[in-house]
Amino acid sequence: MKKLLSIFAxxxxxxxxxxxxxxxxxxxxxxxxxxxxxxxxxxAPDDAGNWAGFDVDVCxxxxxxxxxxxxxxxxxxxTGKSRFPTLASGEIDMLARNTTWTLSRDVNxxxxxxxxxxxxxxxxxxxxxxxxxDATGLDGATVCIQTGTTTELNLADFFRANGIxxxxxxxxxxxxARENLFAGRCDVYTTDASGLSATRAQADDPxxxxxxxxxxxxxxxxxxxxxxxxxxGDVVRWSLNTMIIAEExxxxxxxxxxxxxSNIPEVLRLLGVEGGYGxxxxxxxxxxxxxxKQVGNYSESFDRNIGPDTPLGIGRNLNALWTDxxxxxxxxxx
Amino acid sequence: xxxxxxxxxxxxxxxxxxxLGWCRQHLFSNWVNSFITLLVIYFLYQLIPWFLDWxxxxxxxxxxxxxxxxxxRTFCSRVADPEGDHGACxxxxxxxxxxxxYGFYPSExxxxxxxxxxxxxVALLPLLIEKIPGRKHLIKFTxxxxxxxxxxxxxxxxxxxxxxxxxxxxxxxxxxxxxxxxIAFPLGILLALGRRSQLPVISMFCTLFxxxxxxxxxxxxxxxxxxxxxxxxxxGLNLDGLVRVLVAVTxxxxxxxxxxxxxxLQAIPRGQYEAAQSVGLSYWQMNRKIILPQAIxxxxxxxxxxxxxxxxxxxxxxxxxxxDLLGIGRGALADxxxxxxxxxxxxxxxxxxxxxxxxxxxxxxxxxxxxxxxINMGAD
Numbered sequence: 001m002k003k004l005l006s007i008f009a010x011x012x013x014x015x016x017x018x019x020x021x022x023x024x025x026x027x028x029x030x031x032x033x034x035x036x037x038x039x040x041x042x043x044a045p046d047d048a049g050n051w052a053g054f055d056v057d058v059c060x061x062x063x064x065x066x067x068x069x070x071x072x073x074x075x076x077x078x079t080g081k082s083r084f085p086t087l088a089s090g091e092i093d094m095l096a097r098n099t100t101w102t103l104s105r106d107v108n109x110x111x112x113x114x115x116x117x118x119x120x121x122x123x124x125x126x127x128x129x130x131x132x133x134d135a136t137g138l139d140g141a142t143v144c145i146q147t148g149t150t151t152e153l154n155l156a157d158f159f160r161a162n163g164i165x166x167x168x169x170x171x172x173x174x175x176x177a178r179e180n181l182f183a184g185r186c187d188v189y190t191t192d193a194s195g196l197s198a199t200r201a202q203a204d205d206p207x208x209x210x211x212x213x214x215x216x217x218x219x220x221x222x223x224x225x226x227x228x229x230x231x232x233g234d235v236v237r238w239s240l241n242t243m244i245i246a247e248e249x250x251x252x253x254x255x256x257x258x259x260x261x262s263n264i265p266e267v268l269r270l271l272g273v274e275g276g277y278g279x280x281x282x283x284x285x286x287x288x289x290x291x292x293k294q295v296g297n298y299s300e301s302f303d304r305n306i307g308p309d310t311p312l313g314i315g316r317n318l319n320a321l322w323t324d325x326x327x328x329x330x331x332x333x334x
Numbered sequence: 335x336x337x338x339x340x341x342x343x344x345x346x347x348x349x350x351x352x353x354l355g356w357c358r359q360h361l362f363s364n365w366v367n368s369f370i371t372l373l374v375i376y377f378l379y380q381l382i383p384w385f386l387d388w389x390x391x392x393x394x395x396x397x398x399x400x401x402x403x404x405x406x407r408t409f410c411s412r413v414a415d416p417e418g419d420h421g422a423c424x425x426x427x428x429x430x431x432x433x434x435x436y437g438f439y440p441s442e443x444x445x446x447x448x449x450x451x452x453x454x455x456v457a458l459l460p461l462l463i464e465k466i467p468g469r470k471h472l473i474k475f476t477x478x479x480x481x482x483x484x485x486x487x488x489x490x491x492x493x494x495x496x497x498x499x500x501x502x503x504x505x506x507x508x509x510x511x512x513x514x515x516x517i518a519f520p521l522g523i524l525l526a527l528g529r530r531s532q533l534p535v536i537s538m539f540c541t542l543f544x545x546x547x548x549x550x551x552x553x554x555x556x557x558x559x560x561x562x563x564x565x566x567x568x569x570g571l572n573l574d575g576l577v578r579v580l581v582a583v584t585x586x587x588x589x590x591x592x593x594x595x596x597x598x599l600q601a602i603p604r605g606q607y608e609a610a611q612s613v614g615l616s617y618w619q620m621n622r623k624i625i626l627p628q629a630i631x632x633x634x635x636x637x638x639x640x641x642x643x644x645x646x647x648x649x650x651x652x653x654x655x656x657x658d659l660l661g662i663g664r665g666a667l668a669d670x671x672x673x674x675x676x677x678x679x680x681x682x683x684x685x686x687x688x689x690x691x692x693x694x695x696x697x698x699x700x701x702x703x704x705x706x707x708x709i710n711m712g713a714d
Contacts, residue, residue, distance in 0.1 A: 036668075037652065037665060038665040038668025038669070040668050040669070044666075045438070045666075046671065047430060047671065049433055049438045052669075074497065074499060075499070076499050077499075077655040077665075079654065079655045081653060082557075085560060089561070091564075175667075198673070201670070201673065201674075204416045310670060311670045
């Protein structure tokens, strides 16, 4: 299937080798962004039918950078299976859909990951009554596991490496896992840590469940574009970087206007007061100002969608800035 | 026989007539049946009150048990008061009803969808009611309906264009179901006739087509429509996602419809063909006037059966990312505002599907009765 997909991707790419994506988007007047069909905190339609979420904010940031208007996005819903063909065929300009950056996707499928907006990893969730505070203490546990995923393989590796046994209860969907776990048919549920937090938030009493600190895999999630259009890749990459740099510099949607009078050179460069960095990307010089003003910096987006004050309650952990003990890092804006 | 009037006419024994007799005959005719009857009654007794209580009597609609308006899941009685005895929280359906019905269709244009729904009913009238006045003219409208519906829903001709990624919910389900069935039906007839044709090229093509489509799952065809169809199209021509799915659904349904109708064709006695040919009817006249009316008539139960199947199969489009009724429901569950209320969403979606499929099956029963399809054709 993967091989087949890559052939399609190459074919589709060969057919769509036309003018630059940035020009296409500008002429069209709106951005076409691929998101999930619904994932708590990352992308979902709200009651009014507007898409919102952590991944959606990346799309909105790119729209703000290009048009100065974060609402000029049309969202196309994609599933795990349809996301790559949809991007390859040119139906969408970019994909922001919790997609793990791997070598084969980057190289073989002909895409380009422009950065990481969320460092995820596979974790474990258990009832707090179990009294276990480390996954190595889970010897003999029954584990709810989605079949046919990398999580299944990671799980087997982890338990083998630690010389402990487990019993797998295969399930298909997140919903199914949740029901099984809450009904006590399995002791442990394992999937990406963000998914575990979402599951925990849906419990009648979330305090009865804990997500263990063990993270057993690397799942860097990020937006991606088609390979070959570097100018377009740069636009998406620096839209994402802008959000991270803005947090580093303490510029947020609430103080972005005052910050234009800042005496820190990098803030002035970021907001387009000095230098012509927007022009280098063929955008307006205040593209970063528009992103911060309309979407906010990285921490604003994080706190609004998945942070500790949302039902998901995910801590920054790995996704904290490099200066705060995390690994979130963006190249300098100069 | 006049002099028999002084005999008293004895009624049949009480135990064999009326409700009692019916019960005895149908429910308690022997030990095994009596046992099954009691078992079923017991389960219904357990199930129905519980379900009614959950879905109606202890359920939240607009407000929760404290009388507050429900704006997110934390207001739902069963979330706010997990110890209490509370049922469903229908607020998720009520708040998102618009999305369930229309998806993300702009609200100032939604009258177009409503008008289309209304015109759909008008278009169905001449098919549903035989003796409706002006049936001939209405039939013309029915045939033109798909084009009218397309312009109304999509736009053009002075209407603002609403791209299909804004469509969703019941709208997508109905578009796929109604268009799929409406286009597949004539296509299926042609394929069925083609497969039985004396011309080898036509017959081989139709057979190959039918066997190929029937030999792969619908999901494969959906992927084919989503991924491969664009590759066959000339550069620059990007067929709409919904149209590509519709093509896949229609082809799938046409192949099944063809086999159903072929079954009907095979039931027509040879004599009917010979009689038609002997009065000098051409191939098309023979099929249109003699063969097809009979063949379709006996195929009605199967036609409706495959149509119901297709209508339900449209939920598969969620796998390629279209948000149909079920997809919108799952989208609602993926919003932190409403997550966890999956029972409510799935029950509601099931209910909507049941209303449509049950109506279809009732209609088929009505048709069967009207056309007396059960009666042996030769003696009719």
